[in-house]
Amino acid sequence: EHFDTLLAGGINYYSNTVQVADANSSSGFGGGYMDLSTLDRIQRVQGVLAVSPGVYDTAKPGSASVVSMGVPDFIANFDPNWNRYSPLKLSLAGGRWVGDASRLEVDLGSSIAAEFHVRVGDTIALPVRPSDAQPGFVNHRFTVVGILKPTLTAPDSGAYVSLHDAQMIEGDSLPTALRGQVDPYQLITGAVVYAQPGVNLDSLATRINSAVPTVEATKPSTLVNAFKSGGAVFTVMTTAAALLALVIGGLSVVNTMLMSVSERVREIGLKKAIGARTHHILREFLAEAALIGLIGGVAGYLLGLVLTTLLNGSNPSGGLFLVTPGLTALAIGFAVALGAVAGLLPAIRAARMDPVRALRAQ
Numbered sequence: 001e002h003f004d005t006l007l008a009g010g011i012n013y014y015s016n017t018v019q020v021a022d023a024n025s026s027s028g029f030g031g032g033y034m035d036l037s038t039l040d041r042i043q044r045v046q047g048v049l050a051v052s053p054g055v056y057d058t059a060k061p062g063s064a065s066v067v068s069m070g071v072p073d074f075i076a077n078f079d080p081n082w083n084r085y086s087p088l089k090l091s092l093a094g095g096r097w098v099g100d101a102s103r104l105e106v107d108l109g110s111s112i113a114a115e116f117h118v119r120v121g122d123t124i125a126l127p128v129r130p131s132d133a134q135p136g137f138v139n140h141r142f143t144v145v146g147i148l149k150p151t152l153t154a155p156d157s158g159a160y161v162s163l164h165d166a167q168m169i170e171g172d173s174l175p176t177a178l179r180g181q182v183d184p185y186q187l188i189t190g191a192v193v194y195a196q197p198g199v200n201l202d203s204l205a206t207r208i209n210s211a212v213p214t215v216e217a218t219k220p221s222t223l224v225n226a227f228k229s230g231g232a233v234f235t236v237m238t239t240a241a242a243l244l245a246l247v248i249g250g251l252s253v254v255n256t257m258l259m260s261v262s263e264r265v266r267e268i269g270l271k272k273a274i275g276a277r278t279h280h281i282l283r284e285f286l287a288e289a290a291l292i293g294l295i296g297g298v299a300g301y302l303l304g305l306v307l308t309t310l311l312n313g314s315n316p317s318g319g320l321f322l323v324t325p326g327l328t329a330l331a332i333g334f335a336v337a338l339g340a341v342a343g344l345l346p347a348i349r350a351a352r353m354d355p356v357r358a359l360r361a362q
Contacts, residue, residue: 006071007231009153013088014223018193018205020051023216033187038215042191045211047199052079054190055166057173059112059159060128061137071157073112075126077166085194090155095120095146102162107146111156118144126159127169138172140165193217249296249335250342257289257346265353272355285347286340293339297332304331 020042022032039051059073078098083089098105106126108118118124123141130137142161150156161169164185171184195204201220208217261268268281305323 004231005152006154007227007234009088009151010227011224013086013153014227015220016087016194016201018195018201018208018217018220019223020191020193020208020215020217021189023214033189034191034215036186036188038212039188039191041212042193042208042215045204045208047196047204047207048193049196050081050085050194052081052192052194053077053163053188054079054192055163055170055187056189057127057166057169059126061130061133061173071154073115073128073157073159075159075161075166075169077163078107078160079192081192081194088151088153088155090151091149092146093149095144097146098160098162100162100164102145103165104140104142105145105161105165106142107148107160108144109148109156109158109160110150112159113144113147120144120147124159126161127173136176140169191215246338249293249338253289253292253296253339253342254345256292257285257343258349260288261285261346261350264350268350268353269355269357272353278351281353282347282351285350286343289343289347290336290340292343293336294332296339297335300335301328301331 020034022034024032036053039053042048042051055077057075059075080100092107093110095107098107106124108116108124113119116124122144124144125139125141127139129139142159142165148155148158167184167187170187170189171179171182174182174184193204193208195201205217205219208215271281308323
């Protein structure tokens with residue numbers, strides 16, 4: 001469920017904004033640098049409501065090789081236009097928002113705050129010093145002034161600072177030879193464009209590219225399709241795994257119940273001889289099959305709960321798996337239903353058994 005929420009959040013956000021990056025960037029949004037003054041040119045494009053500068057960096061350099069099933073921790077400047085125009089609203093669980101004048105203050109997403117065990121008033125070093133840090137590595141201690149409420153989407157993994165501090169961190173990541181030659185406070189890694197009501201965002205992206213050749217505005221439909229394609233692959237994989245588990249579980253119940261029927265032939269014959277009707281036998285064996293499904297479902301649920309807890313705990317970005325009461329009820333209920341359906345054939349076989357032949361058996 002966490003993956004579905006994460007995917008839906010990404011689609012919701014990117015379908016309602018235009019992401020802008022440097023036109024010479026080969027790695028897409030956030031892969032190069034734009035001059036801060038470029039935002040004024042973008043703002044003048046017809047259909048643009050607001051433009052927000054973006055400076056994005058990894059919160060844990062050197063962790064790109066770590067397998068992560070969630071959103072990697074990141075550092076970004078806080079966008080004051082986010083809650084004003086974005087469909088994905090953010091709110092604080094405690095503390096306050098950082099402001100344009102904030103210095104060495106940070107708002108943390110719920111996942112990154114939990115990962116580093118920090119609360120409002122604590123300090124955290126950003127970016128986190130990697131074990132193989134180079135001699136020129138620089139980080140700063142930030143005071144946590146706010147912690148966001150969980151959204152189960154990308155913002156949970158973010159550390160939000162003022163634009164000034166985000167540019168400072170980005171400047172620290174520049175090669176040592178360039179640090180004295182480039183003014184980091186005039187650089188941004190991207191921009192977010194919010195459109196006026198009724199404006200087609202794909203068309204707006206095209207107009208931005210025409211009016212400002214030095215940038216590349218990505219059509220929202222392109223990003224949304226990428227999200228949907230990734231979601232489709234994940235869905236196929238999980239569906240295939242579920243079908244495999246369904247077949248194995250169903251065959252296991254059928255085999256168990258057939259063995260039970262063959263071992264209890266005389267018992268079935270005796271019950272029918274003293275008055276048990278066909279529907280009594282049928283109901284008894286269906287109940288046993290459902291009980292097997294229940295036991296298997298509970299055992300599988302507990303095993304899955306342990307595995308997801310371990311995976312989420314080992315995942316540096318807070319984990320991807322979310323077990324909810326609704327999902328729990330669905331999983332166990334499905335296991336019971338599977339057991340009952342799989343036990344139907346053996347139950348019918350037992351119910352139709354001739355009592356005379358059954359008593360003569362064995």
